[in-house]
Amino acid sequence: MTGNQNIGWAEVLPGHIPGVQVLDRLLAKGWPGPDGAGRFLISDPNADPGLMAEAALFLPHLTGADAGAAAGRAFLAAEMAADADGVTARLAFLRSAIRDVALYGDLILSDPEAFMERAETFTLFDYSQARDTSAAAVAATKPWVDYVSTLTRAEAPALVPLIDIPTESLVLEPGGNSGAFARALIPVIRPLLHVVFDLPAVCALGEQRGAVPGLTFAPGDMRRDDWRGVAGGAPDVVLFKSVLHDWPLDDAADILARARAALAPGGRIIIAERGRFAGMTSGTAMDYANLVFAPFYRDPQTYIDMLAGMGLSITVTETHIDCGWFVLTARAA
């Protein structure tokens, strides 16, 4: 969250389709402006009275004269200033998710594979395009990296306080993407080193976002590479944020076994994930973004079962962001 601490995406995002469409068009035209004033100046070449009339109709919580609407506009202005590509990617993803739910939503829970074959949203997340750092691979990877990075930036304030990592730890973060979560964690936990271990084009995009002391990127493949070699030693912490739901059960169990084998004595595995899908609970369009991934979100018990017999003592903390989340910490004796 940026700007007014009481306002975030949950307060700003509409829950219905016309609201998402109008918000996307408004932001693309530069609304609400750098000062969040929320109106186009008469001299502004972007002035569009028709669009503003639609906005008044579909987004009254953002266009009104009240303090809540002003705070919502200020939040959007700050988000656009900080991360315009991410905000654009968020709205584009919501449009795709809403479209997929409208066209094929009957299949999401009854036949997830058939849904995935048809859905536009899954064409975005094509990890195979991230295997090298050619200009084409980086360009194909950027939209979804922008999307998940902007989500992580919004999720981090709720999750970081739940991540228990001793200072001076060697942290390995498989699937750490652009380093968005690492950038929020590093000032708080002050690690020895935080190694983001992700696919080559993803790491290249992460590096483009700028250097941070203590953060490094290790391009590779978590299914194959030697994790201790990647981390430069046995990691004290292996951190998975929104990663394991990507993988079928057998693969997720194999990844956790690799994490356990790599861990330093007394180390810990930390898993932060959305919990099992519980319905359209947020009342915002974020519910559609979560619904398209609904079959993949699991209860913490699934991961507790995978970690059983590995000599780890496990605690789980739950929280609520756009939906229910959990942070599971599995500590070696």
Ligand SMILES: C[S@@+](CC[C@H](N)C(=O)[O-])C[C@H]1O[C@@H](n2cnc3c(N)ncnc32)[C@H](O)[C@@H]1O
């Ligand atoms: C769902 S995204 C989550 C990203 C980030 N942790 C977040 O919370 O937004 C999964 C991440 O795993 C990475 N990934 C997928 N397959 C991988 C592999 N074989 N080796 C390393 N990273 C991989 C993707 O590039 C992506 O960054």
